[in-house]
Amino acid sequence: MKKTSKQILDIGIRYLLLVAVAIPNLWFFYFIFTSLTIYPANFILGLIFDSSLSGNVITISNCFPIELIGACIGASAYYLLFILNFATPGIDTKKRIRILAFAFLAFLVLNLLRIILLSIMFVSGSSLLDVTHKVFWYLLSTLFVVGIWFAEVKLFKIKAIPFYSDLNWLYKKIK
Numbered sequence: 001m002k003k004t005s006k007q008i009l010d011i012g013i014r015y016l017l018l019v020a021v022a023i024p025n026l027w028f029f030y031f032i033f034t035s036l037t038i039y040p041a042n043f044i045l046g047l048i049f050d051s052s053l054s055g056n057v058i059t060i061s062n063c064f065p066i067e068l069i070g071a072c073i074g075a076s077a078y079y080l081l082f083i084l085n086f087a088t089p090g091i092d093t094k095k096r097i098r099i100l101a102f103a104f105l106a107f108l109v110l111n112l113l114r115i116i117l118l119s120i121m122f123v124s125g126s127s128l129l130d131v132t133h134k135v136f137w138y139l140l141s142t143l144f145v146v147g148i149w150f151a152e153v154k155l156f157k158i159k160a161i162p163f164y165s166d167l168n169w170l171y172k173k174i175k
Contacts, residue, residue: 004173007089007169010089011089011166011169011170014086014087014089015086015087017086018082018083018086018087021079021082022079026075026076026079029073029075029076029078029079029082030070030073030075032078033073033074033075033078033104033108034056034068034073036108037068037072037073037074037108037111037112037115038053038056038058038068039053040112041058041068041112041115041116041119042058044112044116045058045060045116045119048116048120049061049123050062056068056069058119060119060123061123064119064122064123066115066119066122068115071137072111072115073111074107074111074141077107077111077141077144077145078104078107080145081100081103081104081107081145081148081149082100083162084103084149084152084162085099085100085103085152087162087163087166088158088160088161088162088165089160089165089166089169090159090160090165091156091158091160095156098156099152099156099158102148102151102152102155102156103148103149103152106148106151107144107145107148110144110148111144114136114140114141117132118132118133118136
């Protein structure tokens with residue numbers, strides 16, 4: 001019975017944490033990742049162009065303002081990665097922290113590359129900017145998250161399935 005109680009407590013804590021993080025409208029992810037996105041983006045763009053930063057606006061060559069709004073930060077993608085990780089049972093705390101660090105760093109790098117590419121396209125006056133931005137927005141951002149999750153499963157040898165493994169275990173205990 002002790003193992004069962006421990007597993008129920010583990011499920012309760014993991015899902016309570018998922019809800020608690022989401023309640024303030026993803027504030028936690030915006031708080032953490034806004035600066036981690038804006039400052040490196042400005043730094044990298046500054047290596048390519050003359051850039052300056054004012055709040056969340058990176059201005060390139062004094063005439064190309066690029067405003068990084070909340071959607072650019074990708075808080076919902078970070079939250080989805082958080083959900084996938086915390087909805088997966090059987091991962092000890094140290095490994096879960098490593099998995100989350102990998103996921104968040106991977107998405108941050110991909111997001112920065114996206115911002116840099118779109119910024120270069122904007123400054124160069126590319127006619128493909130709008131369509132590229134929409135492809136990133138509607139398709140590639142989702143594929144980034146899915147790809148990162150699959151990479152985590154392979155790299156960290158995750159055997160359980162988010163949500164399903166918990167529900168399956170609870171169903172067997174109820175029967």
